[in-house]
Amino acid sequence: MSDILARLQGVSRIYQKGKEKVEVLHELDLEIPKGDFIAIMGPSGSGKTTLLNLLGGLDKPTAGSVNVGGAELSSMSNSQLSHWRSTNVGFIFQFYNLLPVLTALRNVELPLLLTNFKSRERVKRASIALDIVGLADRAKHYPRELSGGQEQRVAIARAIVSDPSLLLCDEPTGDLDRETADEILRLLQVLNREHGKTIVMVTHDAQAADFANRTLHCDKGTLEAKEAA
Amino acid sequence: MKYFRLIWKNAWRKKIRTSLTILSVFVAFLLFALLSAIGFAFRGGVDVADAERLIVLDKISLINPLPMSYMNRIAATEGVESVTHASWFGGFYQDPRNQFGQFPVDPQSYFDMYSEFDIPAEQLEAFKSNRTGAVVGRELADTYGWKIGDRIPLQATIWTKADGGRTWEFDLEGIFSTDDARGSTALMLFQYDYFEEARAFAKGTVGWYILRVAKGADPVRVASAIDLQFANSPSETETSTEAAFAQSFTKQFGNIALIVTLILGAVFFTLLLVSGNTMSQSVRERISELAVLKTLGFGDRTVLGIVLSESILIMLLGGLLGLGLGWLVVQGLAKQMGAFLPGVFLSPAAIAGGVGMMIGAGILAGIFPALKAMRLSIIEALARA
Numbered sequence: 077m078s079d080i081l082a083r084l085q086g087v088s089r090i091y092q093k094g095k096e097k098v099e100v101l102h103e104l105d106l107e108i109p110k111g112d113f114i115a116i117m118g119p120s121g122s123g124k125t126t127l128l129n130l131l132g133g134l135d136k137p138t139a140g141s142v143n144v145g146g147a148e149l150s151s152m153s154n155s156q157l158s159h160w161r162s163t164n165v166g167f168i169f170q171f172y173n174l175l176p177v178l179t180a181l182r183n184v185e186l187p188l189l190l191t192n193f194k195s196r197e198r199v200k201r202a203s204i205a206l207d208i209v210g211l212a213d214r215a216k217h218y219p220r221e222l223s224g225g226q227e228q229r230v231a232i233a234r235a236i237v238s239d240p241s242l243l244l245c246d247e248p249t250g251d252l253d254r255e256t257a258d259e260i261l262r263l264l265q266v267l268n269r270e271h272g273k274t275i276v277m278v279t280h281d282a283q284a285a286d287f288a289n290r291t292l293h294c295d296k297g298t299l300e301a302k303e304a305a
Numbered sequence: 306m307k308y309f310r311l312i313w314k315n316a317w318r319k320k321i322r323t324s325l326t327i328l329s330v331f332v333a334f335l336l337f338a339l340l341s342a343i344g345f346a347f348r349g350g351v352d353v354a355d356a357e358r359l360i361v362l363d364k365i366s367l368i369n370p371l372p373m374s375y376m377n378r379i380a381a382t383e384g385v386e387s388v389t390h391a392s393w394f395g396g397f398y399q400d401p402r403n404q405f406g407q408f409p410v411d412p413q414s415y416f417d418m419y420s421e422f423d424i425p426a427e428q429l430e431a432f433k434s435n436r437t438g439a440v441v442g443r444e445l446a447d448t449y450g451w452k453i454g455d456r457i458p459l460q461a462t463i464w465t466k467a468d469g470g471r472t473w474e475f476d477l478e479g480i481f482s483t484d485d486a487r488g489s490t491a492l493m494l495f496q497y498d499y500f501e502e503a504r505a506f507a508k509g510t511v512g513w514y515i516l517r518v519a520k521g522a523d524p525v526r527v528a529s530a531i532d533l534q535f536a537n538s539p540s541e542t543e544t545s546t547e548a549a550f551a552q553s554f555t556k557q558f559g560n561i562a563l564i565v566t567l568i569l570g571a572v573f574f575t576l577l578l579v580s581g582n583t584m585s586q587s588v589r590e591r592i593s594e595l596a597v598l599k600t601l602g603f604g605d606r607t608v609l610g611i612v613l614s615e616s617i618l619i620m621l622l623g624g625l626l627g628l629g630l631g632w633l634v635v636q637g638l639a640k641q642m643g644a645f646l647p648g649v650f651l652s653p654a655a656i657a658g659g660v661g662m663m664i665g666a667g668i669l670a671g672i673f674p675a676l677k678a679m680r681l682s683i684i685e686a687l688a689r690a
Binding site for chain 1: 687
């Protein structure tokens with residue numbers, strides 16, 4: 077069995093903006109081993125988020141192949157990609173993106189609604205996920221009743237509740253103060269080291285990148301590897 | 306349903322807006338319930354009409370009487386099983402506002418013809434044996450608090466008595482009822498013999514004949530045969546089914562069904578605009594949340610279903626409340642107006658139709674926002690957020 081979780085080969089992504097074609101990624105190759113924790117840095121518009129979207133099955137390449145966990149994402153239909161995302165990948169956003177009308181517990185439960193688990197089992201699993209991120213006592217709080225760091229922890233619980241192998245984080249600490257950001261990053265490290273999650277994190281923050289195993293620099297649609305200091 | 310909590314919470318995201326939308330749905334379906342019940346009262350006679358009963362009227366007008374001598378000739382017509390007659394009395398009780406159907410009839414043949422009316426045998430016998438006897442329907446008895454043995458005076462508006470008096474007095478000998486919820490019993494029957502003897506004019510006539518067609522006989526042929534018999538006579542007849550008679554009677558009040566349809570059409574068109582706007586706003590406000598759901602793996606159809614269900618839920622909440630209150634009001638109206646407008650009734654068919662309209666309106670109001678949510682591009686929506 078391969079130790080590579082994700083493999084991108086010759087991936088290009090071109091967007092049409094009016095009459096102009098913009099190539100965001102250019103014949104990019106990347107291999108992500110299982111259990112890796114990668115930080116991707118680079119200037120705005122360099123293609124970091126596009127790369128994350130391709131890895132998460134939210135977008136398809138214009139050319140090349142994206143294979144994650146043995147699934148060839150570039151040839152899957154939208155409906156197949158939806159189903160694949162629900163079980164294989166967890167997303168963590170900069171602004172948390174919790175549903176304000178649901179409590180922390182019910183936000184975490186959301187991905188499990190797509191499974192066949194009974195209500196009691198869903199609540200049990202969501203509670204465990206909240207416990208892992210240290211927010212078991214905030215289960216019944218609404219997002220507006222939580223701090224930014226707590227909201228991001230709930231978002232992380234939501235990302236891991238269906239036990240995906242890959243976590244994709246788009247600027248997960250971009251909206252947090254240094255201290256809270258470090259707490260979140262340590263939590264990601266725990267998920268990587270103790271729970272075996274493969275993590276790809278896009279960040280502008282060099283200190284955040286230091287928490288990763290390695291850092292890749294994205295510029296003009298290509299990647300350049302740099303070992304973490 | 307595992308998505309119910311999500312749908313419920315989303316529906317109440319903006320409590321005031323949702324409450325106002327539900328209120329408008331509530332008012333629309335309250336109106337629907339009331340108009341349906343009143344419309345039902347006007348077509349009630351049509352709905353309960355018996356296909357095997359024919360009505361023989363004067364060809365020129367409903368108000369022209371027919372000779373009593375026609376009775377035997379109609380009875381002798383091939384395909385006629387039995388015949389009875391009735392006439393319009395048109396009086397009032399105590400106050401001109403207290404008007405209801407009053408008919409001089411032949412007791413035995415009338416109750417034989419209208420077997421849907423239940424009357425205890427001893428009460429029917431007492432009615433038959435008392436020349437000034439009368440029976441009333443349960444609705445009427447309840448409205449005026451009448452009981453057997455009461456003496457009921459009616460003031461005539463058409464039929465003065467031979468002695469010049471306008472007051473007709475009757476002894477209440479029985480109360481009849483019907484199991485058919487659609488049928489009205491807000492009417493009073495009294496002895497034709499007494500009416501015939503005491504009235505000042507038009508003696509030897511009746512208002513109309515009612516006949517039952519024999520089993521196997523063709524009602525159209527029977528009707529033609531009767532009308533042919535009286536062709537070129539001073540009182541030509543027009544024989545029609547009971548339903549057609551009831552319909553022509555109802556049309557005297559205007560086309561109630563059309564009026565009800567037009568009012569409800571306007572109400573529901575407005576309702577669709579209001580609720581459609583609510584759903585559009587609601588979806589616009591949470592584009593990023595919908596994108597997150599899709600990111601988590603909620604498929605296009607699931608998102609479509611969630612938004613549509615929310616729209617239907619709002620319609621059902623307001624609609625069922627409106628229909629429920631409407632039902633209660635109709636119960637009260639039926640009691641208050643039973644004598645004046647009998648048959649006010651919110652039928653199971655109207656309730657089922659109302660629920661169907663709620664679901665239909667929910668789909669119509671929610672379909673465009675739902676399609677927008679379904680076709681949402683995750684990347685664009687997240688980038689905008």
